[in-house]
Amino acid sequence: MADTLTSAVPGAGGVADRSRLEVLASVERRVLWLSTAIIDHANRVRPNPDGLKVGGHQASSASMVSIMTSLWFHDLDARDRVSVKPHASPVLHAINYLLGELDERYLTTLRSFGGLQSYPSRLKDPDPADYSTGSVGIGATAPIWGAIARRYVEGHFGGAGTGRQYSLIGDAELDEGACWEALQDPAVAGLGEVVWIVDLNRQSLDRVVPEIAAGRLEGMFTAAGWQVITLKYGRLLQELFTRPGGAELRTRLDTMGNPEYQRLLRCTPEQLRERLPGTGTTAEPIARLLSALDDATLHAALRNLGGHDLQALLHAYDGIDDTRPTVIFAYTVKGHGLHSEGHPQNHSSLMSAEQMRELAARLGTDLDAPWTAFPADSPEAELCARTAARLRRPAFPPREPPAVPTDIGRTPTGTGNTQQALGRVLLDLTRQAPEAAGRIVTVSPDVSSSTNLGGWLNKIKVWSPTERPDWFADDAETILHWREHPTGQHIELGIAETNLVGLLGELGTTWSRWSQPLLPIGVLYDPFVNRALEPWSFGIYAGGQSILVGTPSGVTLAPEGGAHQSITTPSLGIEQPGCVSYEPAFVIDTEWCLLASLAQLGRPDGQSAYLRLSTRPVDQQLAAVPADPAARERRRRQSVAGAYALRRRSRPVLTIAAMGATVPEALAAAERLDALGHPTDVVCVTSPDLLFRATRARRGREEGPSWILDQVFPADRATPLVTVVDGHPHTLAFLGTVNNVPVQTLGVSRFGQSGTIDDVYRYHGIDADSIVGAALDLADL
Numbered sequence: 210m211a212d213t214l215t216s217a218v219p220g221a222g223g224v225a226d227r228s229r230l231e232v233l234a235s236v237e238r239r240v241l242w243l244s245t246a247i248i249d250h251a252n253r254v255r256p257n258p259d260g261l262k263v264g265g266h267q268a269s270s271a272s273m274v275s276i277m278t279s280l281w282f283h284d285l286d287a288r289d290r291v292s293v294k295p296h297a298s299p300v301l302h303a304i305n306y307l308l309g310e311l312d313e314r315y316l317t318t319l320r321s322f323g324g325l326q327s328y329p330s331r332l333k334d335p336d337p338a339d340y341s342t343g344s345v346g347i348g349a350t351a352p353i354w355g356a357i358a359r360r361y362v363e364g365h366f367g368g369a370g371t372g373r374q375y376s377l378i379g380d381a382e383l384d385e386g387a388c389w390e391a392l393q394d395p396a397v398a399g400l401g402e403v404v405w406i407v408d409l410n411r412q413s414l415d416r417v418v419p420e421i422a423a424g425r426l427e428g429m430f431t432a433a434g435w436q437v438i439t440l441k442y443g444r445l446l447q448e449l450f451t452r453p454g455g456a457e458l459r460t461r462l463d464t465m466g467n468p469e470y471q472r473l474l475r476c477t478p479e480q481l482r483e484r485l486p487g488t489g490t491t492a493e494p495i496a497r498l499l500s501a502l503d504d505a506t507l508h509a510a511l512r513n514l515g516g517h518d519l520q521a522l523l524h525a526y527d528g529i530d531d532t533r534p535t536v537i538f539a540y541t542v543k544g545h546g547l548h549s550e551g552h553p554q555n556h557s558s559l560m561s562a563e564q565m566r567e568l569a570a571r572l573g574t575d576l577d578a579p580w581t582a583f584p585a586d587s588p589e590a591e592l593c594a595r596t597a598a599r600l601r602r603p604a605f606p607p608r609e610p611p612a613v614p615t616d617i618g619r620t621p622t623g624t625g626n627t628q629q630a631l632g633r634v635l636l637d638l639t640r641q642a643p644e645a646a647g648r649i650v651t652v653s654p655d656v657s658s659s660t661n662l663g664g665w666l667n668k669i670k671v672w673s674p675t676e677r678p679d680w681f682a683d684d685a686e687t688i689l690h691w692r693e694h695p696t697g698q699h700i701e702l703g704i705a706e707t708n709l710v711g712l713l714g715e716l717g718t719t720w721s722r723w724s725q726p727l728l729p730i731g732v733l734y735d736p737f738v739n740r741a742l743e744p745w746s747f748g749i750y751a752g753g754q755s756i757l758v759g760t761p762s763g764v765t766l767a768p769e770g771g772a773h774q775s776i777t778t779p780s781l782g783i784e785q786p787g788c789v790s791y792e793p794a795f796v797i798d799t800e801w802c803l804l805a806s807l808a809q810l811g812r813p814d815g816q817s818a819y820l821r822l823s824t825r826p827v828d829q830q831l832a833a834v835p836a837d838p839a840a841r842e843r844r845r846r847q848s849v850a851g852a853y854a855l856r857r858r859s860r861p862v863l864t865i866a867a868m869g870a871t872v873p874e875a876l877a878a879a880e881r882l883d884a885l886g887h888p889t890d891v892v893c894v895t896s897p898d899l900l901f902r903a904t905r906a907r908r909g910r911e912e913g914p915s916w917i918l919d920q921v922f923p924a925d926r927a928t929p930l931v932t933v934v935d936g937h938p939h940t941l942a943f944l945g946t947v948n949n950v951p952v953q954t955l956g957v958s959r960f961g962q963s964g965t966i967d968d969v970y971r972y973h974g975i976d977a978d979s980i981v982g983a984a985l986d987l988a989d990l
Contacts, residue, residue, distance in 0.1 A: 232588045233519055236307070237278040239583070241546055242572045243303035243316070244270045245560065246579040251319040252559050263320050264327070268544030268555040269296035272410045272516070273377065276539055277304060279522040280375070280406070282592060287602045288372025290355060292340035292348045294379050294408060295328035302336060306580075308597040311336035313580050331718075332752050341751035346385030347711065347744045349378040349405070351751075353391050353534075354708075354715035356400045357700065360674060361650065361716065362725045364695045368605070369723045373529075376405045381413040383426060387744065390705040392534070398434040399674060403534040408516065410543035411467040417553045418467055423538055436535040438525050440515025449510060454498030457491035473511060474542060474551030478504035481511065512550070516541035605724035610811040611644040613728075613804055616845055621796040621829040627822040627869075628760045630799035631732070632661040637800075639668055645728065645807065650716055651699045652731045654709045660732045660760055662699070663689045670697035706733055706741035710757065714748020717755035717810070717817065726811025728756075735759030735821055736766075736775040749787040754815045756806050760822035762792075763935030764961050765870045767969040771961035774969075775821075779868070779936035782819045783898045790898040792821040792934075794872040795832040798848050798895050805849040823870040823935070825966065831855075831876060850917040851899035858888035861926060863984050866944055867933040868894040871975055875933055878980035885981075887988050890928070892921055897940050904947060922947045929987035931955065933975055951990055953983040 248265030257263065277293070277300050285291070293301045302325055305311040315335050318324025326333050328343030340355070342348025352374035363369040382388065391397065407426075411418050427437045442450070442459075450459045462470070473484060486495040499507060515521045516539030529535045542550050548564045549555035560568065562576075569576040583590040617637045621630075638646040650672070651657075657666055666689060673693035681687040702708050713731040720726035733741065738759045745757060764774045782790020789809070791802040799822065806818035833855065835841045847853035855872070856879055863882060867875035872893055879889040894900065900917065907915040927948035932941035938956030945952030957973045970976035 230519060232592050233278065233282055235589050236282055236592060237275060237519065238572045239307065239574070239589070240278050240300060240303045241271060241274045242569065242574045242579070243306060244274065244297075244299035245547065245568065246565070246574075246576075247299040247302060247316055247319050247325070249560060249565050250317050250579070251321070253562065253565075255317060255321070264557060265299065265319060265559070266296035266557060267299075267547060267560060268549050268552075268558060269294070269379065270299045271545045271547050271550070272408050272541040272543045273297040273300050274545070275517045275519060276377065276406055276408065276522060276541075277301070279519050280377075280526070281308075281600070282596050283523055284526040285375075285600060286372070287600050288370050289375065290339040290352065290372065291375040291377060292342055292352050293329050293338070294377045294382070295343045295345075295348060296379070297377065297408075298325070298327070298329045298342075301329055301338065302334075305336040307583075307593045308600065309593075310597070316580050330751075332750075341747070344743060344747050345382050346387035346707075347747045349376045349382055349385070349388055350391035350708075350711055351715060352376050353397055353400065353403055354712040355718075356402050357396060357712060358715040358719055358727075359402075359723075360400075361672060361700070362719050362723055362727070364674075365647075366725050368725060369719075371402070373402045373404055373531075374400075376403075378405060378407055380407050380409045380411065380422075380426075381418070383407065384413075387707045387711075389429070391708055391711065392430065392435065393433045394703045394705065394708050396700070396702055397534060399533070401531040401533050401535075404529060405534075405536040407536060407538050408541050409538050410516075410541045411471070412543045412553065412556070417471045423540075427538065430536045434533055436530045436533055438528060438535065438537045440518070440521050440525055440537060440539045442540070443513035443515055443518030443521055445506075445510050445513040449498065449502075452498055452501075454494035454496075457494045458485075458498060461485070461487055461491060461495060468553075471551045471553060478507050481507055485511075512542055512545065514540040514542060517545055605722075607813075608720070608724040608726060610720070610726040610728070610808075611648055612642070613645045613808040614638075614642050615801070615804055615808075616842075617641060617800055617804075619800075620834050621832075623829060624826045625796045625829055626824050626826055627793050627796060627799045628661050628824050630793075630796040631758060631760070631803065631820075631822060632664050633796075634800050634803050635662075635665040635730075636668060647698075648726060648811070649698060649728045649730060649807070652702065652709055652712055652716070652729065653699070654702050654706055654733055655704045656732065656734060657699065657701060658689050660734075660758070662732060666690070666699050669699060670694045672697035672700045706737045707744050709733055710741040710745035710748055713755045713757065714744070714751060714753030717748065717753035718751070720754070720811040720815075721752055721813075728807050728810050729754075730756045730758060732758045732760065734773070735762035735778055736773050738775065738778045738781065738819075742781065746785060749785070749817050754810045754812075754817050756803070756810070756818045756820065758820045758822060760820075761824040762821045763823065763870065764957055764969045764973060764975075765823045765825040765935055765966060767961075767964055767966050770963040774957070774961040776937050776957050778821060779897065779934055779940040782821070782896075783901050783940065785819070788817040788819055788898075789896065790819040790821070791896045792869040793848070793895050794867070794869050794893050795827065796829055797832055797834055798893075801845045801848050802895060821869065821936075825870040827870065827873055831873060847917060847920060848893075848895050850914070851896040851903065852892055852894045852917060852921045854890065854921055855893040856889075856891035858883070858890055861888045861890040861928050863887050863889040863931065863988060864892060864922075864926070864928045865889060865931045865933065865980060865984065866892040866894050866941060868897065868935075868941065870935050871933045874970065874975065874977045874980060877977040878984065881977065881981050882984055885985075887984065889984065890926065894934075894941065894944075897934075897943075900947075901943055904943060918947055924948055929953075929984075929990065931980055931983045931987065933980055935975065951987055953987055955979060955983055
C-alpha cells in the first residue's frame with residue numbers, strides 16, 4: 210500500500226503540502242469529536258427537568274467513525290444509499306453537519322422533542338437519512354429490498370439509475386434472524402450493488418461476546434454466494450508481523466479469545482509487556498518484539514485494527530465485486546479513541562466533563578466551543594465542500610399517482626369469497642384502468658397460487674432481472690404460467706414473511722425517492738401477519754406506503770386447526786399508525802375497499818392499508834347491493850368509511866354489528882330474533898379501524914370525519930348491541946360507546962380446533978345460536 214492516497218482520494222490538486230490521507234484523518238478526528246459532543250451535550254449540558262437519562266451511544270458511535278468517514282468522504286457518490294447502524298446516528302449527524310446538510314442549532318437537540326431522533330429516521334430527522342433504522346435487523350436488511358425496488362423502477366419506468374446499497378451494522382445485529390432470512394433469499398444472490406459493512410467490535414449491549422465467531426460468519430456469507438472481505442489488522446500491525454517474533458504475535462492475536470483481547474485494551478504499556486506474550490514457546494519471541502517498541506507504539510499497535518485504518522478501508526472499498534453482494538468484516542474497538550474504549554460495559558456509558566475536556570485537547574477542538582467549523586480555506590473544508598458537491602442528488606419533480614376507479618361497476622352474484630375478489634379486481638383493473646394497473650406490483654412469500662393471484666400472474670408475468678425460460682409453457686396441464694421477465698409485475702420471495710414486508714416497505718417508498726409511485730400489494734397467510742408485524746410497522750414508520758393482504762384468516766380456516774387460525778390480527782389493524790384496515794364481508798366490499806386503498810398510495814398524504822380476507826364461501830345476494838346508482842354510491846361510501854346498515858327494522862330493539870365472514874350468522878340470528886318478537890338491525894362493519902377513529906374524532910381527540918357514525922349508528926336507533934367478529938372480541942367492543950348502550954362482544958379468544966365451520970363457530974361461540982343467546986340476554990336487561 211502507498212504511504213499516501215494522493216491518487217486515491219477525491220480532490221487531487223488541492224493543498225500540496227499535506228497528503229490526502231492526512232486530511233481525511235483530520236476530518237475523521239472532527240467526526241469523532243462532534244458525534245461524542247452531540248451525545249455529551251444532550252446528557253450533561255442540556256437542562257433535564259424530568260431527570261431521566263437521555264442516553265446515546267458514544268462508544269458505539271466511536272467504533273464506526275473511521276468506517277463512515279472513509280465511506281462518505283471518499284467512496285460514496287450521489288447514486289449510493291446507506292443504512293446507518295442505529296447507535297451510530299450521531300456520526301451521521303456529525304457528517305451531515307460538516308457537509309452543510311444540518312444546521313448547527315440541531316446539534317444540541319439529540320433526543321429532544323422535535324430534534325435529532327434517537328436513531329436515523331427518513332421522515333423525522335432534519336438532515337438526510339437514506340433509511341430509517343433502530344429495530345434490530347430491519348435497517349440492516351432494508352438496502353437489500355431497496356436494491357430490488359430500485360431495479361424494478363429503473364426497469365419499468367427509468368429514472369432510478371444505479372448505485373450501491375450499503376448497510377452499516379454492528380456484529381451483534383447479526384444475531385437477528387431477519388439478517389439471515391434476507392441474505393439467503395433466492396432473489397438476493399444477483400444483487401451486486403448490496404454491500405454490508407460489519408462493525409466487528411466483538412461486544413454486545415451487556416458483554417464481550419465470548420467466542421471468536423468471525424470465521425463462522427464468513428463461512429455463512431460465503432455459502433450464500435456473497436463476496437467476503439475481512440479487514441482484521443491495520444498497517445502498523447501488518448508491519449510488526451513482518452519482524453522477528455511477528456508471526457508468533459499474529460498467531461497469538463488470532464487465537465486469543467475476545468474477552469482476553471478486550472481486557473488487554475484496558476492495560477498500561479507495562480502491563481501489556483507482561484500479559485501480551487502469553488505462555489509457551491511463542492512467549493519469548495513476542496516479548497523480544499515488544500521490548501523494541503516504545504510505549505506509544507505498543508499502545509497504538511494493539512488498537513490498530515482494520516476498521517480503524519483509513520487506507521485499509523479505502524482499498525477494501527476498491528476491491529468490491531459488483532457482480533454479487535459483498536460483506537466487509539471490519540474489526541474495530543468499541544469506544545475507539547474514547548476513555549471507555551474496550552470496556553465491557555461501555556455500551557451506554559457517558560464521558561465526564563473532565564474526560565470530554567481531555568478528548569477535546571487531544572483532538573484539537575474546544576469543549577467550550579464544540580461546534581466550531583473548519584477554517585474556510587483549510588484542506589479539510591475543501592474536502593467537505595467537494596464531498597458535499599459529489600453527494601448532492603438531483604431533485605425529482607413530484608408525480609401524481611395514476612387515478613384509480615372507485616367502482617368497477619359489476620354486482621357479484623352467486624357464491625364467492627373475499628379472497629377470490631382480490632385476484633378478480635386486479636384483473637379488472639388491467640382492462641378498466643391500465644395505467645393504474647401498470648403501477649401495481651404484487652409480492653408473495655411463495656403463496657401466490659393459494660391466495661388467488663394465479664390469474665393476475667398469468668396476465669402480468671413474474672418479475673426477474675433477466676428473462677428466464679418457462680419450461681412448462683407447452684404443458685397442457687399447467688394452469689399457472691410462471692413466466693419470468695424484467696417487465697413482470699409480481700415478485701416472488703422465499704418463505705419468510707419478514708422479507709415480504711421488508712420489500713413491500715421499500716417498494717412503497719419509490720414515490721419519495723425517485724417520484725415514481727408504485728402501488729405495492731403484499732399477500733401472505735393472515736396467521737403469519739404477527740410474524741411480519743414489526744418490520745411491516747417499521748416500514749410504515751419509514752414512509753413505505755403499501756397494502757398488506759392477510760388471507761385466509763380467522764377460524765373460517767377451520768380444517769387447518771388452531772395453529773393456523775388468526776385471532777389478534779383484526780385489532781392490529783386498529784392499533785397500527787399510518788394504516789387503515791378493512792375486513793370486508795362480501796366481494797363488492799372487497800372491491801370498493803381495495804380500490805380506495807390503492808388510491809391512497811404513492812402520495813405525500815397517503816397511507817398504507819391492511820385487508821383481512823377469507824376463503825369462506827358466502828352467498829353474495831346477502832349483500833343486497835342497491836340497484837339505484839345513487840343508493841349504490843352511498844353504500845360504497847359507507848363501506849369505504851367503515852360500515853353500513855345491512856338490515857333495518859322499523860322499531861328495532863336490538864342491533865347486531867358483524868364483520869367479515871360472520872355476517873351470514875348475524876343475518877340468520879336477526880331473522881330468528883324477529884320471529885321471537887325482537888326486531889333486530891344488522892350493521893356490516895368493514896373497518897373497525899375507521900369507526901374507532903370516527904369515535905375519537907367525534908370527541909375531538911383526533912382530526913377526521915365522524916359522519917359514518919351518524920349514518921350507521923344514529924342516536925334515534927340506539928339499542929343494546931351484539932358484536933361478532935372472527936377474531937378477538939375486543940376488536941368491536943368500543944362500538945357500545947357510540948351511543949352508550951349495553952353490549953355483548955362475541956369473538957375468538959382461545960386457540961382453535963380443526964373441524965367444519967359449523968363445529969368451530971359453535972366451539973368459539975360465534976354461531977347463530979350464540980348470537981341469539983347473547984341478544985336475548987341483552988333484551989332481558
